[in-house]
Every structure is written in structure tokens, then in C-alpha cells.
Amino acid sequence: MASLLSRMAQPLTPPIETLKTYNFKKCWADILAGITVAVIEIPQGMAYALIAGVPPEYGLYTAIIQGFFGSLFASNEFVSNGPTNTQALLIAATVMRLADPGDTAMYLQLVVGLCLLKGIIQLIFAAARMGNLIRYVSRSVIIGFSSGAGVLIAAGQFKNFLGIKIPYGGAKLPGVMGDIQKLIPHIGDISIHAVGVGIATIALILVVKRISKLFPGPLLGVVLAGAAVVMFGWDESHLPLVGEVPSGLPEKLYMPWHITYKQAEVMLGGAFALALLGMIETVAIGKSIASKTGSVIRPNQEFFAQGVANVIGAFCQNIPGSASFTRSVLNYQAGAKTRYSGAFSAVGVAVIFLACAKWAYYIPMSALAAILFLIAYALVDWRYMLRIFKTNRADAAVCMVTFLSAVTLPLHYAIYVGVFLNIALYLRQASQLRMAEMVRSPSGPFVERPLQEKHGRRTVLFLQMEGDLFFGVADELRDRLTRIQNDASRVVIFRLKRTHSVDSTVLQVIEEFVERMNELGRHVILCGVRDELMDEMGHYGLVKLIGEENVFPTSFGVFASAQKALDRAKELIGGSIDATDIADQDDLEYWAYEI
Template identity: 35%
Template sequence: MAWPNRADILPFLSWLPKQTRASVGRDAVVGLSGAVLALPQSIAYALIAGLPPEYGLYAAIVPVIIACLWGSSWHLICGPTAAISIVLFASVSPMAVPGSQDYIGLILLLTFLAGIFQWLMGMLKFGALANFVSHSVVLGFTLGAAVVIALGQLPNALGLDIPSKATALDSLLTLLAHVREFDRASLGLAFATLLVGIVLKRWLPRWPGLLIALVSASLMVWGWPQVFGHVRLVQAFVPSLPPFSPLPLDLEAILRLLPSAVAVGMLGLVTSLSIARSLAARSQQILNANQEIRAQGLSNVVGALFSGYLSSGSFTRSGLSLEAGARSPLAGVFSALWVALFAVTGAKLIAHIPIPAMAGGILLISWGLVDTRGIRALWRVSRAEFAVMALTCVATLLLELQTAIYAGVLASLFFYLKRTSRPRIQRWREGDEEVLRVGGSIFFGAAHYLQVRLQRTQGKRVVIEAQHINFIDYSGVEMLHQEARRLRETGRSLTLRGARPQVVEELKKLEGAANCPILFEG
């Protein structure tokens, strides 16, 4: 592990001194727009995670500032997200009562562990490992998470008091058993919020639709107490900046949370890097993936100590930052400062938001998670990747969410290994030569496939066109030596033509250059 230099420790010093009064003013305005978008979302995500509403605001303050100052992207803005919130809830709710102090402590401990995992990946420059969680896994998990979130919020939308369940199937069965007990006023508020949000999103997409919908529902409850007076409201909280939160350093709890911390930490990295790369391509920015990973980890480590639960990149807030013309990561910093101002001055307003309206807003968010365009494109481009997406989605509905992520990753690796284990091989005859052009690396998974093709050759001189062989491992080396000796015993030969120097070097190591049974041509 290389010792970090000054640019790694304080990366914001490379761009912060270059800011002007005009750019800072622009970023402050963009940050205000981001805060208006973040306020209702952060509260909704906290409720999804089983936390009091103020913890959503806390997660949009310190972690965001750290990620913006220490990150690489100009426009990536982090914060709580729906998918990660539901994973946290599924991971910790079996260990403590949601909303309790023990539950909050475990959520923050899981956040701290996930942050340590992310930071270590960045320090060890393992940013490429995040690529093992393929886009199809993210699509499938997000689709499944949207369904899980919706099922979890339907009781609130219907005015039912139903305990949460471990899987989506259990939640659905429990909901069906109590659906006839629904409250009409609660359902009306949820439907009205959902309808206002949909209309504003379609016809006035630049307006803060979710915020307007929640304010409208709150006014309805305030204006017609005879109809909505019994509807539950969001829990009030004491206005404050994010307080320091000592973590419960219980070894047993740490060991139970570690698998979930790794899973949700990897999910957060994949989400953040995907968004950052997409924005960098549009803004012509060169992205430092390992720096971004370190920043994500540091933001969650420090954020957990200041009551911020796990955060990752937010596509809506990051996209707004790019489209609104943010000049630097200061836009994200200002967004966090605006949220902090609201956490201090606007706590009483939050206590007027009805729970069914918040459920309607969360249903709107969950629908926005579904990438229908991406799913259709996946079906057209790769049926194998579509199968991975479908498997991940089904696993998300039937299993615990962190287990579903692992299932999707394993499915992606299975299809990748299956594809690479059968490299493209073209074969033709040239007199007494039989030529095989191999279009892929020769590793343990592909060695047997190539060996079978070599054993079917008939030419006196067997030639492998090796220009496209980038890598060969011990299994591949042993197999080629074995086939070369077999051919030599029958008066034939095996020749590699145009092989890369590193491939030739590996082949000569096994028995020494003088005893290598394989011939080489430039």
C-alpha cells in the first residue's frame, strides 16, 4: 500500500483556491436547488430505513460535505438513497426495534464498518473490484428494491399498523390478510400526494414536485381536521445540527453486521462510481476512481460519528447539479449547509407531514427507481445479462437484500466465466498446416475447451495464431506443453505465431527455454 501524498490527503486544495466570487455565488444557488430536492427525499429515506426523520437530514449534511471535498467528481452529490435505506432496514431490523436507540446505534455502526471497507478498497487501489457488480445486478436489485419499498409503504398509505417482515413475499401476504381494514382518509391522502407528484413530474419536471405534494397534503390535514384529524403525522424532533454519536463497539454485533456492511458498501460504491462516470462523460472530466472510493469511505466513517447513516451517490441531485451549471464540488457543500440550516429552523414544519402522504411520496420515489429503458435495452442486447437481472430481482423479493446482492454478483461471475471459457476459435488448412486463431486468453476456465479443439486437428504442423492471447496462466501453460509433447510423439509439431512477449515468457518458464516443446514464430 503506497503512502498517500498531499493531493490524496487534501484533494480539495487542487480546485478550491481557483474559485471566484461568481463561481461561488453560482454554486450557492445550485446548492439551494439541491437542498430543496434533498429535504423531502432525505426524510422519506430515513423512514424507509426505520429511522426518525431527522436522521435523513443528518445523512445529507456531514457525509455530503466530506464526499464533495475529498472526492474526484465535480458534480457527484451523495446522501441517503432508497435502495441502501431498505438494505439497512432489512439488515438491522431483526437485531433491534426500528426507531429505538439500539437500532440507531446499530445502523450507525454498520455505516462505520461499510465506510472502513470502502476506504480500504480505495487505499489499496481496488477500485476495479466494484466492476464485479455488473450493471445488470444493479438494475435487478433496484427493480426488486423498488417493489420491496412499495410493499413496505402500502400499510402506511392504507392507514394500517402492520409489523415489518424480512422479505417482500412475507410483507405481501401480511398486507393481503389486513387489507380490508384500510382507512379511507389515509388512502385518500396517499393517492392525492401520488397524483400531485406524478402531474408535476410530467408537466413541470423542474419544480420540486415531491416537496409541493407533501406541503399540499399537510395543508389538507390542517384545513380539514374533522376528516383527517386521526391520521398519523411524522414524528417531531428537536431542531439541531448533527450530534456526535458514539458507536456501540460490541464485537458480537460487529461480526453480525460485517457481511451486510460489505454488501451495502459495495452497492454504494457501484452506485456512486456509475453516476460519477456518467456525469464525467458529459462534463469531459477525468475521474479518479480510487480517490472517489476513498472519499465515499471517509464520508461514511466520519458521517457515522455525526449521526449520518450510509450515503452514496444520488443521480437526481447529481444530475441537477450538472444541469443547473455547478462550477465545482462547492455546490454539494452548499447543498449540505442549506439542509443543515433547515434542520435547525424547520423541524416543527416536518411534524405536520402526514404519514400516508409521506408513503405516497415514497411510492413515487420507488417508481422512479425502475429503469424501464435500461431493462428493455438489456433484453435486446444480452439475454444472459437479462437473466442475471431477473435472478437478482427475484432474489431481492424472496431473500434478504444483502443476500440478493451476493446472488447477483455470483450469477454475473458465472455467466462471465462461461463466456470467457469458450474463446472464439477460427480454424483453416494451409497445405500440411492446420491453423487455429484464438480470440481470448488461455486460463484455467478456457484451457480444456482449447485442448479439445487441438486434439481434433489433423495437420502435420499445428499453428496457433496467438496475436489476441493477452494472458495465459499455469493451467494454460501446462495444457499447451502437454499437447505439444503429444503432437511431437506422433511426428507433428505445435507452433505459436505472433505471440506476445509475456505469453512466450510464461510458456518457456515451465521447462526452461531449451526444453520447451513449443515452437515460436514472430
């Protein structure tokens, strides 16, 4: 009972463990790093709220609550949690299927409900220890999805960058084509003021970035854009503005209690995609930083941290959030020492928000759109895509299909399409039987060569099988064994040293082969059999069928088990075995060996 309670409490221990070695020096470094991240997170949070279709303050609520709780329980101490671009885009894609952002009450209820649903899914994944699920999502899927998300973000922000007010809905085409379809009828409403502010904001951020990556270019761009609005006396008639942003706690709470079962059912697919995407982002970010710090990433702990942050966030009017690569790297580069830098960042956002909320009214929407254009461009990893298109067609296909799915289908489908393709390609590769022929060179050592259709008239055929022998390779194995059975070899040796596992379907195929060989008065020998594999075969009855004297477990010596198998083959055929018995010397030198 005590061990069970200890295991249940384990995910709650990271902040306590950090406190044991905490001191003033680390605290001061965390405060400085937290403030640095906070000034970047404020314009980002507002911009990501814009993508999600909610008022700007909801992005800041998310930065405060999820930034605080997510950092406390994460396995990586430098990860910064809060609103992110891909999460925000997926939120909008999911919720806009059920409500129009113009219907504020219903839309916010659904967004908050989505946050709660995502958090619950992540906690269930953590409890079930399903962190290894992310192994089935390759970098090609992430790059394809992120690149598609970047295109969607940019396409969705053209209206704000151009200063055009377009009502939600009305598009008959999906994805990017829908954004273009809505924009074209209003092309004559472009605001020169908005475009000018947007271009100036982009130029300023790029210049500041060249000077110092630690300097808050986006925040400076937003502040100067707002100052320009005040200085020139511009208002909504000149360019769209953020408008009034309430300071402090939200005046009205939008809780998900009125969401119907049917709506929840529709949101479930998006919630799963958000949970999986959030996990992938967090672990990828954590691994990137861990490569510099030497820390260890625990996927199940990350699921727990994200789940806690989203569940608590749902009761504090948050949108679904995750880890941010930009803010996490900035947190590390700014000198953060522990996980409490994330908590200080959250406090910093809260203080600045409370003090400056009234000035947010003057921020031009085109300035936020400019920030999002730069973020969208950074999401498209041109270098990686170019490399895989030159080197790996399978990865390139996965990346391209995921990208096209992201820009043409409901966004959460892109994650599922990418994962499905990954698994399909993995199964295709895994179902290719790896069987090589072991031949003995005149100098003595064994070498491997590809198994051919014709084996000559060798008395002994020595084969090596590799990898996982599961039902996917059963048919190919049966065909090969049938051809081997029709040859003249009196003894067939299988070396299983590199065989990881054998399922019941393959065991049956081997059993049928052994039975046919026995009927023909021939023999099968196994060598290099690991202990766990020996137990499986013993329970199945295969060891008894082959004969215990013909099954040799793995041993420490190089090819020691193989030599025992050859000695046994010598006994069975009643003669000596030399190189010509297990190799065709005439063609040996022409083989391309697979060592």
C-alpha cells in the same frame, strides 16, 4: 519516503485543486445549485429515513454531514451524497434481523454501527485499490436489484399511504409477502384522510414535474399536505403524522460501543453489500454525468470519498449513505460548477432544518409515502428489462434472478447472488476456447474459418488462438490438440497474436502436445508471440522445447510473422507450400468466415 507520503495524501487533494481556480462566478452558481438540491433533499431525506426505520431527522443529519464531506473528496464534482432509497432499504433489511425499530436505542446504535462499518470497509477498499471490483457487477444486476428494491419500497409504504398503524415485526413470510401478510389483518383501519392526502400529493408532484423538472415538487407536496393538516385541524386521530422533530443537534447520541461481536458479525454481510452497492451507484452516476462534462471517474477515489463520509457520519448520528442519481443530475442541471455545490447544499439543508423543524410535526406520513411511491416506480427500469428479454437471455436471466432474490431473500443476498451469476457467466464465456483455422485464399491473404474435426490431408495446419488461455480452457484445448495430433499434418502452426495471456496449466498442455509431436517426428511452430508471452514461455522452457528457430515474435508487418512461420514450415517439410497445403480448395467457398 516523499513519494509514499505524496501518494497517501493524493486522495485529500481534490478540494484544494478546485480552490486553485475558484472565483465568485463559480461560487454564486454553486450556491444557487446547492439551494435547489437542498429543497429536494429535505423531503427525500425524511422519506428515506422512514424506509430505514429511523426518525426523519436522521435522514437530514445524513444529508448534511455526508453531503458536505462526500462532495469534497469525490472524483466527480457534481455527485450529491446523502441518504438514498436502496441504501435505506438495505439498512432496514440488515438491522431488523437484530433489533426492532420500536427499540429505538438499540436500533439506532446498530444503524450507526452499520454506517461506521461500511465506511471502514470502503476506506480499506480504497487503500487496497480495489475500485475495479465494480467491473464484476453488470447493469443487469443493478437493474434487477433496483427494480426489486422499488417493489419492496412500495410494498413497505402501503401502510403509511393508507394511514394504517402496524407494529414492527410479526411477519412470518419474507420480503413483499411479509408486508402483505402484516397489512391484511388491518385493512379495515384505512384512513380516508390519509389516502386523500397521498393521492393529492402524487397528482401535485406529477403536475409540477410536467411544468419544470427543476421545481421542487416533492417539497411543495409536503408543505401543502402539512398546511392542509393545520387548516382542517386534523390530528393523529384522522391520519398518522410525522410528529415532533427535534431541531438542532440530537439530544442523545447513540454510539455503537455496546454492539456485541455476534451482532457485528451478522451486520458484516450487510455492510459489504452497502459498500459495494454505494460504490456501484456512485460510479454509475458519475459516468452518466461525465459523459456530458468529459470528466474522468476514479473508482478508488470514490471509495475514499464514500468511506470518509460514512466514517465521519457515524460519529454524527448518520445512517449509511451514498450518491443519489436524482440529486446529482439535478445539481448538474441547476448549473453547479464545482464540488462546493454539494457543500452549499448541505449547508442549505442545515439552515432550513433549523428554521422549520417545528413545522415538520404536521407532515402526514401518507405524503411521504406518496413521494416514495413515485421514487419506487422510477426505480423499476421497464424499458431496459424489456430490451434485454428480447436480445440477451443470459443478461435477462441475471436480471430476473437478482430481482426475485431482492423481493424474496434478505436484501443484501440479492447483490451477492447477482455478482455470483455475473462471475459464473463470465467464467463460462471465458472458458470457451476460441480457436480458428487460418486458410489462404487463392488471391493470397489469410482468412479465418471455424476449426473442423476433419482437416483433410493437409501438410501444414495453421491455427489461431485468441483471448486468455487459462485453466478453464485447458481440458478443451487438450482434447482438440489430441485430435490434431491424430491427423496427418506434419507441421502445426499456432498464431498467438490475439492471445492475451497463458497460465501454467495451459503451458503444460501445450508442452505435452509438443513432446508428442516431437516423438512422432513432426513439428510445432509459434508465430505472433508478444514479448511478455515470449518471456513467460522462455522461463517455462517451452521455447527451448519447440526450438528457438521455430518461434517467431510479433512484427509490425501484416502477417509478417505468419509468413516467416510458413517459410520455416517449408524448410521443415523440404518442399514448397501453396494454397492447397493449408486449405481445402473444394470447400473453401462454403465456409462462413470469422474475420
